[in-house]
Structures are given as structure tokens and as C-alpha cells.
Amino acid sequence: MSTKKILLLAGDFTEDYETMVPFQALTMLGYQVDAVCPDKAAGDTVKTAIHDFEGDQTYTEKPGHLFALTADFDSVKVEDYVGLVVPGGRAPEYLRLNERVIEIVQGFAAADKPIAAVCHGAQLLAAAGILQGRECSAYPACGPDVRMAGGTYIDIPADQVHVQGNLVTAPAWPSHPRWLAAFVKVLGARIEL
Template sequence: MSDKKLLLLAGDFAEDYETMVPFQALTMLGYEVHAVCPDKKSGDSVKTAIHDFEGDQTYTEKPGHNFVLTYDFDDVREEDYVGLVVPGGRAPEYLRLNARVIEIVQAFNAAGKPIAAVCHGAQLLAAAGVLDGRECSAYPACGPDVRMAGGTYMDIPVDQAHVEGNLVTAPAWPAHPAWLSAFVKLLGAQISL
């Protein structure tokens, strides 16, 4: 296992910023980020969606970028990675139906490896059964998912992150500075400027 390999679970219509920003930031820090999606291979892409907060009752959605995957989903071996990144958007709602995705999330949690989930990423954590008795932030509309999975939904400001054990969670992409910083600290990275 490399101490610099991370896994990022993507899917069509994952939130653009919640996919691209963590991928780029963690790569910049020297991590090898394997971005994967079920039924896709390295070089394939997923379409992303940009969610914005414009004063409506919920977020608005606009077309994002085509995000290129960097690794074959079928080749993922959980023991090769030191941490897991779960972007939000619409992808988690259908990725949680994939048994292998659920196994991956469960394996990372069972091993106590850092897991960073943002926004709707909590839907994967809930479906994998890793929230029972735990605290988790998420997009507010996912609060019921967290509670139904036995977790405590943490209603925090949109630009903040919550850490409990190996879980780093946040409500949405405005939390990137806090969320990614907390995740990197859990990974044991030392950043000095």
C-alpha cells in the first residue's frame, strides 16, 4: 500500500466542484488519486453538475464539466489506499445501489481509514451502514438519510466541516477549505508554507 494513494468514487452528475476541486487539491499535495466509477475505465469520463445556492428552496443545477477518470473501477483493491473521497451531487443516490461500491465504503470504514464525504455523499455512508451511532454532516436534505441510518445529523454552517473518528463530512462545496484541511490532517499530512 502506498501512503500516497487515495480513492475517489465518482459517477455521472456528481457535483462538479465536489469532484474536481478535491481531485486537483489532493493531487497538488502529492497524492495519487484514483478517480473511479462503476462500469467505467481509466480515460472514460463522467458528466458533472454544478449546484449553486441562489436563494431558492434548494440548490439549482447546471451542466458541469466532463471529468476524466484515472483508474479502472474493476481494479480497485481497498487495501491499496490510505483514504476515500465521496463527492456529492446526484451520483451518490444511484451509486449506493451498486453492491461493490457499498463493499468499498464498508471496507474503508472497517479499516478505520479516513473517509471524506461532502453534501449528498452521506447517502453512500448511510447505505453502507457506517453511520450507526455516529455524527455526520451533509446537505440538509440528506439529514433524514443520516438519521434513518442511525446517525446524528450535524446541522453546521455550509462552510464548515465535522470530524468524528475517521469521518470528515461537510454540507456542500463552500466547506472545501475546512473539509479538505480536516481530511488531510486525518491522513497525517504535514503542510508547511
């Protein structure tokens, strides 16, 4: 039996929790999670940033960890994967400028494969043009990106998740329990305790 593979698109200053927690949780469930970044190979690292909600008008940002990539970006083939994870942080802002990243996201959408995006990950979905007529949650500051891409921004509390078909989205890392559970369900996995 072959291991089911999930692609995780990371980049420098990806949000720490939104990268490490899905990577670890999905690995624990038996998925092979290929974490990739343009112009980097397996074993290279990306810097993460920790975003926190401390009562200011927006999140605060602190240095995170070095996150080791597990696969080569140049070898990504959408057909090899059962799902896609798009963490937030500042990485989606610049990853959306990479044509190959856009093609990958579009490939997952065209194949109707499960896509999980959290927080600023919606910026990448919007840039890929896959939100037209779709519902998408995200960090509130990304609501305009969702709407300008033809989607409906779903404003929910930070610990909630929104699912529409193959698209599993959430506003921020406090949603991890619900967001990851919903993604795993859309992937078709069954967890028995």
C-alpha cells in the same frame, strides 16, 4: 518511496466542484487520486453538475464538465488506499445501488481509514450502513438519510466541517477549505508553508 493513494468515488452528475477541487487539491499535495466509477475505466468520463445556492428553497443545478476517470473501477482494492473521498451531487443516489460500491465504503470503514464525504455523499455512507452511532454532516436534505441509518445529523453552516474520528463530513462545496484541510489532517499529512 511509494505515492500514497486516495480513492475518489465518482459517477455521472457528481457535483462538479466537489469532484474536481478535491481531485486537484489532493493531487497537488502529492497523493495519487484514483477517480473511479462503476462500469467505467481509466480515461472514460463522467458528466458533472454544478449546484449553486441562489436564494431558492434548494440548490439549482446546471451542466458541468466532463471529468476524466484515472483508474479502473474493477481493479479497486481497499488495502491499496490511505483514504476515500465521496463527492456529492446526484451520483451517490445511484452509486448506492451498486453492491461493490457499498463493499468498498464498508471496507474503508472497517479498516478505520479516513473517509471524506460532502453534501449528498452521506447518502452513500448511509446506504453502506457505516453511520450507526456516528455523527455526520451533509446537505440538509440528507439529514433524514443520516438519521434513518442510525447516525446523528450535524447541522452546520455550508462552509463548515465536522470531524469524528476517521469521518470528515461537510454540507456543501463552500466548505472545501475547511473540509479538505481536516481530511488531510486526519490522513496524517503535515503541510508546512
